[in-house]
Structure formats: structure tokens, C-alpha cells
Amino acid sequence: MPSFNDPQILREIIMDHYDAPRNRGLIDDDSYIKINMNSDTCIDNLDIQVKLNGDHIEDLKYDGEACAICTASTSIMSELVIGKTIKEARHIIENYTNMIYEKDYDADLLEEAIAFQNTYKQANRIKCATLGWTGLTRILDESEG
Amino acid sequence: MDIKSIRADFPMLNGVTMQGKPLIYLDNGATTLKPQCVIDKVCEYLTTYSGNAHRGDYDLSHQVDQEFEHAREVVKDFINASTKDEIVWTSGTTDSLNMVAYGYALKHLQADDEILISVAEHASNTLPWFDVANQIGARVKYIPLDEYGCVTMENVEKAMTKNTKIISLALVTNVLGHHIPMKDICAYAHQHGIIVVGDGAQSVPHEVTDVQDLDVDFLAFSGHKMCGPTGIGVLYGKYDLLNKMNPTRLGGGSNTRYNSCGIVSLKKPPYRFESGTPHIEGAVGLGKACEYLQSIGLQEIYDYEQQLRAYAIEKLKTIDQVEIYNETSTGAIAFNIKGVFSQDGASLFNKYGIAVRAGQHCAKILDEYLGVNTTLRVSFYFYNTYEEIDQFIDVCKKGDDFLDAFF
Ligand SMILES: Cc1ncc(COP(=O)(O)O)c(C=O)c1O
Numbered sequence: 274m275p276s277f278n279d280p281q282i283l284r285e286i287i288m289d290h291y292d293a294p295r296n297r298g299l300i301d302d303d304s305y306i307k308i309n310m311n312s313d314t315c316i317d318n319l320d321i322q323v324k325l326n327g328d329h330i331e332d333l334k335y336d337g338e339a340c341a342i343c344t345a346s347t348s349i350m351s352e353l354v355i356g357k358t359i360k361e362a363r364h365i366i367e368n369y370t371n372m373i374y375e376k377d378y379d380a381d382l383l384e385e386a387i388a389f390q391n392t393y394k395q396a397n398r399i400k401c402a403t404l405g406w407t408g409l410t411r412i413l414d415e416s417e418g
Numbered sequence: 419m420d421i422k423s424i425r426a427d428f429p430m431l432n433g434v435t436m437q438g439k440p441l442i443y444l445d446n447g448a449t450t451l452k453p454q455c456v457i458d459k460v461c462e463y464l465t466t467y468s469g470n471a472h473r474g475d476y477d478l479s480h481q482v483d484q485e486f487e488h489a490r491e492v493v494k495d496f497i498n499a500s501t502k503d504e505i506v507w508t509s510g511t512t513d514s515l516n517m518v519a520y521g522y523a524l525k526h527l528q529a530d531d532e533i534l535i536s537v538a539e540h541a542s543n544t545l546p547w548f549d550v551a552n553q554i555g556a557r558v559k560y561i562p563l564d565e566y567g568c569v570t571m572e573n574v575e576k577a578m579t580k581n582t583k584i585i586s587l588a589l590v591t592n593v594l595g596h597h598i599p600m601k602d603i604c605a606y607a608h609q610h611g612i613i614v615v616g617d618g619a620q621s622v623p624h625e626v627t628d629v630q631d632l633d634v635d636f637l638a639f640s641g642h643k644m645c646g647p648t649g650i651g652v653l654y655g656k657y658d659l660l661n662k663m664n665p666t667r668l669g670g671g672s673n674t675r676y677n678s679c680g681i682v683s684l685k686k687p688p689y690r691f692e693s694g695t696p697h698i699e700g701a702v703g704l705g706k707a708c709e710y711l712q713s714i715g716l717q718e719i720y721d722y723e724q725q726l727r728a729y730a731i732e733k734l735k736t737i738d739q740v741e742i743y744n745e746t747s748t749g750a751i752a753f754n755i756k757g758v759f760s761q762d763g764a765s766l767f768n769k770y771g772i773a774v775r776a777g778q779h780c781a782k783i784l785d786e787y788l789g790v791n792t793t794l795r796v797s798f799y800f801y802n803t804y805e806e807i808d809q810f811i812d813v814c815k816k817g818d819d820f821l822d823a824f825f
Contacts, residue, residue, distance in 0.1 A: 280825035283824075283825060284821045284824070284825060287821055287824070288821065316759075316760070316761055316776070316777050316778065316791070316792050317761075338791060339759075340759040340760075340761040340762045341758075341759055341762045341820070341821065342761075342762065342824070389824075391824050391825060392824065394437075394823075394824070395765050395768060395769070395823050395824065397765070397768070398761075398765055398823075398824075401761065
């Protein structure tokens, strides 16, 4: 568990996930639910795929053209939610969103995602830090009808 | 030019901060800062003679008309049009170009006619042409850029065919910033009966413009990119062409009379195109902005900005991680910091109070030429300084630390 307040460590987390994104790359498999997240206001353009198994997230993939913030936050998210139940995943997303918008959140649940705790200082980058997370939420909403 | 006293004219350059640092504004291609005299001119309308134009029969309304038409006269002189009736108020370059596309081209072009543009054009000089061409079965074709990203006379001649009816080009493009040989293009096009439309959004603010010397048929530009208010711009058109153009909006102000049978007689240009209550404070503000720029001197502004650009290029070239895409142009500088996504780069500049644009800059087919999807862009104006460029360069050198913005 990284120290919450050491910028150097937080920076390394982001760079690590940017340089070597986890679970990146789409697969050709119809059992995945797919969504394109193409922000109107920024350049990021991500495709996200999620495979559900009952109430579990079995797998998550993504690819596209995205900045360091968007890529790394989506990569970290993928690691956090794969294997979790939809309910657990939603709880994590909620905590992440709270962190981004400077509300109370449970850092333990977020693990490496706390690297984005200061995003509010660059308000125009909130979109980047949440694009993947919003995409996952939409897929979950869709799957639950 | 006395930059210090010029900077004193701009409230935004005196005390405004970004991320706790004094603002360094290097996004003048997007919009420009406003001098106090323009702000005062706008406020003067709002506080001492608010009334409608061309309407009332009382002193106040008369004063509005006088100021409003005086601004038209000033703009006419600014671009050396032959009469002020060739100056149509619009909401900006986008509006002006749409008026030419839907009011002129849609009326006069036919199936299989061709409209020539380039891949470096702004969306506002691309999308209206796509739509008009679609509606009438005409085609949009591209003048190829040369290896430096320029539109050359040779390539214009090559791209022209017997079906070419309109050539529409930015005098200076917003990403690559090259000048085009507009005067030669107009001369050659006119020999073949082709109408030439100029997008002056990035040229008119920065240099002497003489529409009669260029012999351009239409010229579009925006007030906010030349120290004027937002929401006001100009369409210049040769008078006989304006006469052949349809208004794209109808309503109060554009007609002289109509009856219940639907017979309408329209006013003459430019009023034919100015239905509805105009942006009066915008127009008088733009007139004042033109006078302000003239008081400094457009040639002086151009020369100084070229010196700033050359200085910035020279410094940028000393930084290994910086890749420049348009070293030789005269406008904005398009560049990237190697390994840094443009938006991450812009956040780093933001952290140091420097406004730099990232992205595709509304020229979304340019990537086909550049081979990169997005760039950073800095664009100067006459109030920028060498010291500001030095600070900008210092941040460029921090490229590796681009995540600093987040901590
Ligand atoms: C070359 C060019 N054309 C057109 C426009 C559109 O101008 P406006 O948004 O003022 O209508 C711009 C502004 O970015 C531009 O740079």
C-alpha cells in the first residue's frame, strides 16, 4: 500500500500504468459489452469492453488514444474491478468519484487510484481522470437495464 | 513599440493569475485579451446610450445609429474596402463563412461543381462546404500542401479544374500558420471565373489587410481575435457579389416592406443580411479595437510578432525533446514534447500560469498531413514579451516532469 502523501510515489504509480497499461487491448468476443467513450471536450477516445459473469466482473479491456491521466486511471481501475461483484465495483467507483470531487472517500478501497487525489487542482483534467470510470458505470447500468 | 505601455492597456495582464502565477497568455489564436479602451467603449454603450439601431426616431436612437455606422466605417478603412456597404456585421468568422456557403454557394453552384479548400482549414471553413456540396451534388476537393505545409500557387493551379467554382482558404491557417499567396490566387482564379473566399480569422488581427489590393471576393474575420468583443465579426464581400447573395436569416431590419401575400422587398446590402437586433456593443467595441490596433500600427505589430516567433523557435530548437511542426511559418507554433501527450503538456504549462492550447485545434483533417493527431500550440500577440517566452521555454524543458501538474 503506497504512502498517501508522497508525490514521488504517486507520480511513479501513474507513470508505471501509463508506460505499461494493464489489461489494455481489445478482444474480438461478443460476450463482452462494449462502449466507446469519446469526450466532446478533450481528445481522449477510449473503447471499453466488459465481460460479466452473473453478478461478477470477469474481465475488462480498453484501448484507444488517451493522455497519461486517462490511460493510467483506466488501467488502475481495471485492476481494481476485475473479479469484484458489480456491487463492489460500484462502491469503488463511488469512492473514486468522491475523491475526484473532493468529498469524503475510503482510501483503502482505492489502492493505487489514490494517485489521482489531486486532480481537482487541474479542473480541466477531471474528464481525463474519470472517462474510463464513467464508461464502466454506463456498461454496468446498461447490463442491469 | 513600447510594450510596457501597451501591456498597461490590458487589465488581464495586470494582476490576473492562473494557478497562483501571473498569467502568461500564449493562446492568442483562440482569442485575444481586451484593452481598456475597448472595454470602455462597450460599457459606454451599455451605460450612456443603450437603444436600438435603425429603429427609433429620438436622439438616443440616432446616437446608436451614428456609433454603429461609424464602427462600420472604421472596419471598412481597416481592411481598405471601397465602401462601408461592403461590411456586413456577423457573429464571427464561422457565421461569415456559413453566410457565404449557404447564401452564395448554395444559390449559385450546381451538381458536379467543385469547391477547393485545403486539409489545414479550420472546421468553420470545411463543414459548411461539406454540407452545401452534399445538398447540391457538388464536390469538395483539396489543394495539396507542400512539404512545409504551405498552399503554393503551383498546387492551386494543379488542383483547379474546369468545374472549380469556389476556392476558400485561410490567409493564415490556425495550426500551421503559413501565409498563402492570396493575391496571386485571386488573380489566377478570376481569369477562370472562380470566386475566392478568404478566412481572415488568423491574418486580419496581425497584419495590414487590403481587400482591394488582394482582390479577394469575400473575407471573413472575428472581432474577438483582434482585441474586440466576442460574438461580433465581419463578412466583407464585393458589393456586386453581396447583391447576388441570399440572406440566410430573415426578419426585422432586413426588409423595407412586405404584404400579407408574402411579397417581400429586401433592403440593400449590408442591411439585407442583418436581420434582428444586432450586437451593437460588439460592433462599436470592434470599431474601437480596430482604431486601437491602428494606433499601434499593423505593420509594427506584424514585425514585432515575427521577432517574437523567431526568438521562440530559436530557443525551442535547443531543446531535444521538442518537436516543431512548422518552423518556417509566420503564425502559431505547432509542437509536441516527445513522449508527452499534448493534453498532459498543456496541464504542465497551466501549472506555471501559461495558457497553451492542446489538441486538434478544430482542424481535424490536418492529422493526415502532420502524421500526429494532436499538438500543442502557442500563438503570440503584440503584448507578449521575450521574458514570457523565456518562461515558456523553461517549462518546455521540464517536459519529463509533466505529471508535476498533478502534485
Ligand atoms: C482560421 C480560423 N477560421 C475560423 C475560426 C473560427 O472563428 P470564430 O470561432 O470566431 O467564428 C478560427 C478560430 O479559431 C480560425 O482560427
